[in-house]
Amino acid sequence: MATISIGDVARRTGLAVSAIRYYETMGLVRPGRSASGRREFERSDIRRLSFVMIAQRLGFSIAEIRAALATLPDGRTPTKRDWERLSRAFRRALDTRIEGLARLRDLLDGCIGCGCLSLDQCALHNSGDSAASLGSGPRYLLGDDPEP
Amino acid sequence: MATISIGDVARRTGLAVSAIRYYETMGLVRPGRSASGRREFERSDIRRLSFVMIAQRLGFSIAEIRAALATLPDGRTPTKRDWERLSRAFRRALDTRIEGLARLRDLLDGCIGCGCLSLDQCALHNSGDSAASLGSGPRYLLGDDPEP
DNA sequence: CTGCAGCCTCAAGCATGGTTGAGGACAAGC
DNA sequence: GCTTGTCCTCAACCATGCTTGAGGCTGCAG
DSSP states (O other), X not given: OOOBOHHHHHHHHOOOHHHHHHHXXXXXXXXXXXXTSOEEBOHHHHHHHHHHHHHHHTTOOHHHHHHHHTTSOSSSOOOHHHHHHHHHHHXXXXXXXXXXXXXXXXXXXXXXXXXXXXXXXXXXXXOOSOTTOOXXXXXXXXXXXXXX | OOOBOHHHHHHHHOOOHHHHHHHHHTTSOOOEEOTTSOEEBOHHHHHHHHHXXXXXXXXXXXXXXXXXXXXXXXXXXXXXXXXXXXXXXXXXXXXXXXHHHHHHHHHHHHHHHHOOTTSTTOHHHHOOSOTTOOSSSSOOOTTOOOOO
């Protein structure tokens, strides 16, 4: 089976070459190397990188994605079943995230009426579940932290 | 009406003093200054900062929050009605965001079955609406960009 | 065989959202 | 009146997620 150059992987995935190299340093892909040091990707790496792109769009951090990918089998090429398992896990996390946002939205509804923003009693201000901290920096989403 | 020191604001909002100063440089609050140069906050600034915290939790960037706060009246202290208007706007944006995530989730459902990740035909991979790009860097959420 | 496209590494840079520390001023309590 | 706590500014730093540029090999086409 022929290997794929980084440029071809970039063209096929739509990722920038620099991004793919970055993902390698982050441990999201582990291409082989040719005698002269060039990266040699497999077909399954394209799927892997696509998964990375999708997961990113879903709001997951690289650390989280790496953790998810780490559950793929080590020796062999992942099967469709493997990818299904991963997708299902992300689907669950996504559900939780959506629920968290919906909960915050409902709290916001309450606050719109009460005008209580800033008050100690404000449910939204004080709801301890940092449900939607989707900002930058480590995003501890709904309790599913990346590894510490 | 007595003004409030930055330390007290920090204690009352739960924000770090450094964060409040940072928010000032970002234009989210504009405290007055004492003769000796100390920041003098008003009561309404506490509400303002609480709004900032909540909006951050909802996933909005500082640029977006600044834009929202800019719609508050300039000369006078914002009324309950003003805050209600802001909250409603955020509620709408939040709805859009939740819908986007739900849409992605449904696409993911389709993909779990088809195992198509990485294929050109993959709906999730190719759905053009970058609906959930909640990562770091400028987060263009569901089309409601911060100012360019 | 030469030339250039494509690959390599490593360091630096950008944006976001802050924190930390140095060095200095001032206010208030004892 | 002195000491301690709080405040000030400014610069540097952290993490995340990349891009850009410098400087240098490699490999395939003509």
